[in-house]
Ligand code: AMP
């Protein structure tokens with residue numbers, strides 16, 4: 001498996017630090033609004049990376065943070081006259097809902113910055129002790145950028161060019177910096193802002209320190225993959241490397257992965273530019289599975305332009321898979337033949353060739369565009385070879401292959417069948433009878449079966465009531 005590493009600007013063979021395990025950190029959103037579909041790109045892309053790694057047998061520890069202390073959150077809290085935690089908690093909940101609708105699996109851990117302040121104080125302390133950070137007169141703590149020899153290695157920038165071109169980095173309120181390149185680790189609170197006590201001043205952390213600290217706490221000092229959108233390469237990830245490597249004395253992350261932007265009219269979709277659609281808005285117009293398909297139809301390092309035409313093409317493509325799946329299921333239910341013939345076995349072998357093609361594409365730096373092309377070839381093959389005379393076993397083998405590849409992409413191709421009210425009533429009646437006959441095992445089985453289908457039973461004095469979860 002090869003991964004393009006921003007650090008070396010090359011595709012490199014993936015060799016995990018610990019065999020069989022992947023430790024992966026993906027920078028998450030700042031939660032002051034609904035996420036937009038640009039933010040959804042890294043979520044979908046790296047969720048797919050995780051799924052593919054798991055398919056290859058790796059155990060993946062996937063950490064993605066929520067930045068829940070930030071100027072924009074505070075601004076919104078002031079506007080609404082509420083505590084900033086009200087804003088961040090609201091949009092974390094909304095973000096999780098959007099993720100679920102995009103079929104992005106929850107991370108192993110979703111740490112929040114405000115719950116990790118202790119670790120940040122520790123790391124800042126270490127940096128001061130090691131001479132990589134200093135405290136200004138007002139209690140602001142700065143990272144001494146030039147003290148870290150590797151600065152610029154990720155973004156391939158020369159530190160001296162940076163200083164020449166970036167004198168404006170000296171922002172107001174940060175005028176005690178010894179060098180314009182230095183960046184904030186901790187800053188004093190302003191009136192009305194959330195703050196924490198620290199040895200330097202009552203204040204709050206800078207943005208970069210949170211990821212260094214959360215990554216260390218949940219994944220260890222050395223991790224396999226650190227990822228995010230390409231706008232994070234500089235300065236965010238460059239600064240994370242400086243902080244982590246200066247504090248821990250170890251290589252922070254082995255592979256750095258960055259997705260290209262989702263654009264609109266060929267400009268980056270962003271909240272600050274105001275040219276964005278939230279995932280929620282888009283979900284009113286499109287099935288979010290189509291959005292997921294659209295995102296994966298391009299390689300993650302290629303810019304992708306959001307347009308009605310491309311979404312229509314994505315819908316067509318996704319529907320092609322759905323149609324094939326429902327056709328296979330229909331044939332399965334209506335065939336009298338169960339066992340596979342020798343000819344059918346040979347066809348299944350042939351179909352496995354498309355799985356190999358899929359894997360080859362994914363092994364080549366997660367080329368989802370080619371991987372989806374392999375799914376289409378498999379679908380075409382299934383459509384050509386599945387007909388009324390075929391055995392259940394054969395049809396199921398093809399169906400399972402399509403489902404497996406779609407699932408690695410996080411594409412849901414088989415909708416859960418809704419259970420009808422009449423069927424629920426029937427099962428409840430059967431459960432009542434089982435209880436009357438003291439067959440509690442069966443009664444429990446029925447309750448669990450219904451629960452699996454999202455039906456909750458409640459035994460009341462007036463009888464059994466049920467509701468959909
Ligand atoms: P933010 O909330 O701006 O920190 O962004 C959260 C994540 O979304 C980061 O990994 C960003 O790089 C990524 N991101 C933001 N806008 C876009 C975009 N238009 N296309 C792709 N990724 C984006």
Ligand code: ZN
Nearest residue numbers: 027028211236
């Ligand atoms: Zn980060």
